[in-house]
Amino acid sequence: MTDVLRASAVRTATRRPGSLWRRHREWITPVLLLAPGLILFLLIIVIPTLQSFRLSLYDWDGIGPMSWVGLGNYSELFADPQFLTSLKNNIIWLILFLLAPVGGLVLALLVNQKVKGIRLAKSLFFMPLVLAPVTVGVVYSWFYDPTFGMMALIFNAFGATPPAILSDPDLVTFGIVAAALWPQVAFCMVLFLAGLNNLDEDVLGAGRVDGARGFPMFWHVVLPQLRAASFIALTVTVIGALRSFDLIAIMTQGGPYGSSSVLAYQMYEQAIFSYRMGYAAAIATVLFGVMAVFIIWYLSRVVSAEARRDR
Amino acid sequence: MKKRSDVPFGTASRRTVLKTLAAGAGVAALGGGWSGAAFAEDRVLTINTNISGEGQRKLMAQFIEEFTKETGIQVQQNAMDHEGYKTAIRNFLVANPPDVCLWFSGDRMRAFVNRGLFDDMSDLWVKEGWADKVGALTTTVTVDGKQYGVPTGASFWGIWARKDYLDKYADGKAPATWDELLAFGDKMVADGISPFAIGTKDLWPAAAWFDYLNLRINGYDFHMKLMAGEASYEDPKLDAVFDKWQELVDRKFFIPNHTSYDWQGAVPFLLQGKAGMYLMGQFLTRNIPAADLDKYTYLQFPTIDPAVAIAEEFPVDSMHIPSGAKNKDLARQFIAFFYQPQRLALWVEPEGNIPTRSDVPVLKKDWLLEKGQAILQSAKSASQYYDRDTDPDMAQIGMNGFQQFMADPKSRKAVQARLEQARKRIYKQS
Incomplete structure (x- = not known):
């Protein structure tokens, strides 16, 4: 497609020198090349997002007439105790999920050693990434089952009463985050492994010559070279924590009585079960606002990094 | 284009498959423009279903096959997941209505009737004389004296x-x-x-x-x-x-x-x-x-x-014709075909439902069904x-x-x- 465009562009340019095309091709070419992507982005992301903002100002059940309520959905939302619970859980997810890059780095350093059988260990650590999130959720639900589950068996073996993690409003979010961390740590491990493979041997050698070993070597020589990998791992983890939804839907459906819900799940519940599209859109807008903070931070980092490289 | 018409048999099945995909993705346009003259009846009857049990799923496929054999009308079934259907129905009734859909009678049905999304089927009730056969359960599909569906089976x-x-x-x-x-x-x-x-x-x-x-x-x-x-x-x-x-x-x-x-x-x-x-x-x-x-x-x-x-x-499931259906005559034909005592007897059997017509033959003596009927007979009224x-x-x-x-x-x-x-x-x- 782009080749055709370029070919025809070249032809036009040679046929009529000094034409409109020649004067404007500086900007027409990039615009034409970007157009398909931009149009799709506009249609699939930007317009629905704006529509969703608009919807959040209406009361709508999905089929009937829409009625304007202004900021009514928002004022109801901020007074809704369920919203505060969901927001609190989102923050718990966010903080605990930061363990994923750390855990991933430790695992990556561990399995990067040249030891016999390490390939097997590497594949085992990698395994949860291959599983669908639904599978992870189901497996962990079975594990946590307070009557028939493996954890119950272990506790019973020691004569203790197993905690009902998914039934306890104080523990449930931690139980789900633990399940979610399993594949997330593996994902970060893969990112760091890729980074470790690209370490500059010369820099490492220079470090060795200067007598760096053990932790100082890691901290001052290896880690700075993993900057790019850490940045990606952190960003992906933050976004992953904020859009957490699948495991909650599988493991608890937001329960018991909404205590493990997060914004994304509450939005789904309001739209799908309660048919409150406007209210759900208001939740989505708030979630968008929270995510936007991180996205802006991410973009500014990327832009400034590019600016540095250009210089 | 040419290649497609070379393989008359492949076309039919491939078209059905593609249409299913297209309907599922909401891109009905994909399937358009292909309709060959291979069949006597050119229109295709679409049915949206939410069957969760294996037994009824097989039966629906069987009934559709029999219906096509008897009438020459092609039927397109969009089988959906039971829970997802509850959301999807609000979209498809407005945006892309099928000719026949399954749903729940009572208040769930009334919500759509009040918004004008279900077709009045009283004519069919009169023509088939169902009121005598269905009896008290007629009320579950009646709004303001008009019937908007047929009750297909009841749980207890x-x-x-x-x-x-x-x-x-x-x-x-x-x-x-x-x-x-x-x-x-x-x-x-x-x-x-x-x-x-x-x-x-x-x-x-x-x-x-x-x-x-x-x-x-x-x-x-x-x-x-x-x-x-x-x-x-x-x-x-x-x-x-x-x-x-x-x-x-x-x-x-x-x-x-x-x-x-x-x-x-x-x-x-x-x-x-x-x-x-x-x-x-x-x-x-x-x-x-x-x-x-x-x-x-x-x-x-x-x-x-x-x-x-x-x-x-006593929750009663039901079958309806959306107001926006394109082939309301075919839909009536299918529902009349489906709602025969013999077929209804087969239909309620796998889930152990109570049949909704009094003239449905008993296929198998079932203690559970008898208990259920006894429970219901002792009741003065029923909620859903x-x-x-x-x-x-x-x-x-x-x-x-x-x-x-x-x-x-x-x-x-x-x-x-x-x-x-x-x-x-x-x-x-x-």
């Missing part, structure tokens, strides 16, 4: 009980009153058995308890007023309901940690004897190994106040179920509240206040 509710525990703790006598139920349960608790299995992770199983306690204590009329948003969730009449319910919770009548289990996850408690009973619809029969089925019996929910007329839960009788938004908040109350009875007042606040918002009252 009661208490599944282990016969061995009934013999051991109640001398084989089914508890008929509240006190007998408590006495029976207390003996089980003393032996470390939970009287009732329940899985409230799904939320809706808790609603059965609310419905039955309210029906038995306050009666059908008050219950339906509450369902219609005309009575308060803080009405003093409900105190007795929550009192009785709390009595069960306090006596440890329910399995521990029931919020960890969905309704199917709680079944092993009954099967393994960790629990003695399960308040559940007849469809639990699918979850009990066939060889063990004779170890269980089905009881009517006990009487609490003898002065209150007996009412039972909490999440079918009340507004979906109210149902979601209500069932969440019931789950919380069962897990933490101290939250009772807070739950009632929250439900009442929701009722006022939903039914626009202050």
